[in-house]
Amino acid sequence: MAAMGRTAGKKTRVQRSEEVRDALFQAAAEVVGEYGYIDASITRITQRANLAQGTFYNYFASRQEIFDELLPVLGAKMLAHIRQQASGAKTFLEKEEQSFRAFFSFLKRMPYFLRILNEAEIFAPKAHRQHFHNITGGYMRFLRNARKNGEIANLGDEALEPLVYMLIATRGYLALRYTDENGVVNLPEEAVRMYLQLLAKGLLSREPPVSAGSGPLG
Amino acid sequence: MAAMGRTAGKKTRVQRSEEVRDALFQAAAEVVGEYGYIDASITRITQRANLAQGTFYNYFASRQEIFDELLPVLGAKMLAHIRQQASGAKTFLEKEEQSFRAFFSFLKRMPYFLRILNEAEIFAPKAHRQHFHNITGGYMRFLRNARKNGEIANLGDEALEPLVYMLIATRGYLALRYTDENGVVNLPEEAVRMYLQLLAKGLLSREPPVSAGSGPLG
Amino acid sequence: MAAMGRTAGKKTRVQRSEEVRDALFQAAAEVVGEYGYIDASITRITQRANLAQGTFYNYFASRQEIFDELLPVLGAKMLAHIRQQASGAKTFLEKEEQSFRAFFSFLKRMPYFLRILNEAEIFAPKAHRQHFHNITGGYMRFLRNARKNGEIANLGDEALEPLVYMLIATRGYLALRYTDENGVVNLPEEAVRMYLQLLAKGLLSREPPVSAGSGPLG
Amino acid sequence: MAAMGRTAGKKTRVQRSEEVRDALFQAAAEVVGEYGYIDASITRITQRANLAQGTFYNYFASRQEIFDELLPVLGAKMLAHIRQQASGAKTFLEKEEQSFRAFFSFLKRMPYFLRILNEAEIFAPKAHRQHFHNITGGYMRFLRNARKNGEIANLGDEALEPLVYMLIATRGYLALRYTDENGVVNLPEEAVRMYLQLLAKGLLSREPPVSAGSGPLG
DNA sequence: AATGAATGAGGATTCATTCAT
DNA sequence: TATGAATGAATCCTCATTCAT
Secondary structure (H helix, E strand, C coil), X not given: XXXXXXXXXXXXXXXXXXXXXXXXXXXXXXXXXXXXXXXXXXXHHHHHCCCCHHHHXXXXXXXXXXXXXXXXXXXXXXXXXXXXXXXXXXXHHHHHHHHHHHHHHHHHHCCCHHHHHHHHHHHCHHHHHHHHHHHHHHHHHHHHHHHHCCCECCCCHHHHHHHHHHHHHHHXXXXXXXXXXXXXXXXXXXXXXXXXXXXXXXXXXXXXXXXXXXXXXX | CHXXXXXXXXXXXXXXXHHHHHHHHHHHHHHHHHHCHHXXXXXXXXXXXXXXXXXXXXXXXXHHHHHHHHHHHHHHHHHHHHHHHHCCCCCHHXXXXXXXXXXXXXXXXXXXXXXXXXXXXXXXXXXXXHHXXXXXXXXXXXXXXXXHCCCECXXXXXXXXXXXXXXXXXXXXXXXXXECCCCCECXXXXXXXXXXXXXXXXXXXXXXXXXXXXXXXX | CHHHHHHHHHHHHHHHHHHHHHHHHHHHHHHHHHHCHHHCCHHHHHHHCCCXXXXXXXXXXXXXXXXXXXXXXXXXXXXHHHHHHHCCCCCXXXXXXXXXXXXXXXXXXXXXXXXXXXXXXXXXXXXXXXXHHHHHHXXXXXXXXXXXXXXXXXXXXXXXXXXXXXXXXXXHHXXXXXXXXXXXXXXXXXXXXXXXXXXXXXCECCCCCCCCCCCCCC | CHHHHHHHHHHHHHHHHHHHHHHHHHHHHHHHHHHCHHHCCHHHHHHHCCCCHHHHHHHCCCHHHXXXXXXXXXXXXXXXXXXXXXXXXXXXXXXXXXXXXXXXXXXXXXXXXXXXXXXXXXXXXXXXXHHHHHHHHHHHXXXXXXXXXXXXXCCCHXXXXXXXXXXXXXXXXXXXXXXXXXXXXXXXXHHHHHHHHXXXXXXXXXXXCCCCCCCCCC
């Protein structure tokens, strides 16, 4: 009995501890998503978690520490979501489309992720670098594979890397562009089509041009 | 002669005033470039400009005011630079290349611009929106023109807009990627080629694929 | 017992909190009394209370907030004191005398009250208005009562109101007049007599005048 | 001719100097009247006078200096006005009435005076003391005279002095009471009557009282 | 482990005053 | 003498972090 009680107690204690930590984490994610890192004060975070200020420091050494944890944890969830969504795709383009769409469906489910991701570059640069490393690494592997399979042009790794950045950049900016004031993202189909067409065929028409005007920012 | 003297004297007064304002502006740009908006304190800015703290408030009503001025002013310089660099290009692709390269050569000349631009989204959101509006507007016009001339595929405006975001996003992320710890940007030629190839032909090989592996983030 | 202990512990926590708040309040009252609102900086107040500056903001949202609290709290004490002192009086004139004297004996006990009261008109206008409202309201009721009882002349409320202002004004100015450089008030008996005589009989002699000189400010 | 010119020039210069000084003084009076001493910044004062900030210090050694000058100068004007208005009165009570009314008619003409007067106690205490000394001195002489003439009761100077304070206090508070939010004073006739009745006969009814209620602030 | 009060460094801003022109 | 820019001291307030209970 006593043993059981102790065991149960210990378990409960660890569990409880994890629950508190999770509550803080979740609160931090929401608060950062709503107010941005800059206004994500310990007060706000602990209030949202229904805890006292001091409790925070039983679980995280500093404000920065929880900031640095946000992106890795949520980024992993994002990757898992995307993988799962894209798992059924066959061809290179199909996979691209599925994972492209999955990124946006993830944002729909976790509206605060976009802000956490964007602002991390400034407020959690280390975490941001790490996240990018993960993302680009995975993407590189995917492209190398497609290259090996002859699905995409035979490009060197030096070309593939900037390409990866382009594709990731694209997702981020489009998300920003199509997020409304309530933080809800709504990607138009045209954008998906355009993205895929760019990948598939580029932009140029097959017809000879008529004449040239001014430049892109001209 | 007396008139000249007076004029000269008055000019000097106004001139000095402008010089001080410019010094503050320049100091702010550098400090924000180095430390980010968040750590760009009035103390730092005025110290760098060799002025007393109070002097700042003779020229700007608040810290936010100078923050809000940074991007518009420097953004205009960027546009001027790009236009000038791309002025000789003839075809759509040439213009894209020139202005693409010009963006990076501008960053070489003004290393602090990138950080000012990136962080403005958070710290000077109004200015950032305006800047984006300018940039995307110009880009749209350019693409419409190319479309009219038959240089690019006949896409609707609903497709053009996401495209613009993709292209701008690309520049920003590549700049980030190829900026070293000293803030110096160094874009490899491979990246330029890749960018242009994507625009010109897309990614797909003309050969039939062998098989498909995992997805892009897989 | 455990319950008692817990209760006691909790009490102590709350108690200490109240002690600190009181210490800040008391310090603020003294500092304002000595230096005036304008020079009652947070630094001075917290130093006098032996607390860190930041502690102030755990108890008051702003400097103005504590300023706004000074008069209501001390004003209530003044009223309590006066009521208590005047409780034994029977006739209208006795009551007037007792409460008149009580005002000054209160100032003896709380030398800083006078300055807090006077300057509140400028630095805590809302509180000052409220205080005046309280005071004049009570005075009006008192006078109406005396009127009903036939103790004083049968005057309309339109006459009573300015009268109330006259009587209150009198107290304030006499306090000012008879406060020395150390902030100690010392009302001469002659002043009390004069005050009561004015109320009782007015100024005029019952003899016919000889002749008239210049005016009051002549 | 040259001599005349020089003389004229010199005169003009002195005149001009005085004009500027007056303009600053007038501006200060208005600004203090509108915003209070605390918000009467050099910037505001000089702006209202259409002069540069620095010009102020050619005429006054400090902000405090002009503050200290406000009340003496305007106070003298007030006295002159009252004397003039009350010059025709014959009896003690007539003189009181006339000068009482004159105080309020002066405030009508110079709405900013009341605030300057009231706040001077805090922001120009020396000037305020001096002003009070002047006022009370004149009032004392007036009362002594009336006493000598047998117009008022035969009171000692020790009684007369508090009396003076009561009467002056009365004016100040009634002015405050009957000034509307636009700074316009409007004294009801009832207040004048009450004031004069108090002086003439006091408050008490000639009838025996019925019973006694609570005290004045009870 | 939870609490929440105490701390104090740090930063923006104001404004009287100085001073070179 | 008029100007107005430069100065820097002074002050309120915020908030991450510490620590006693």
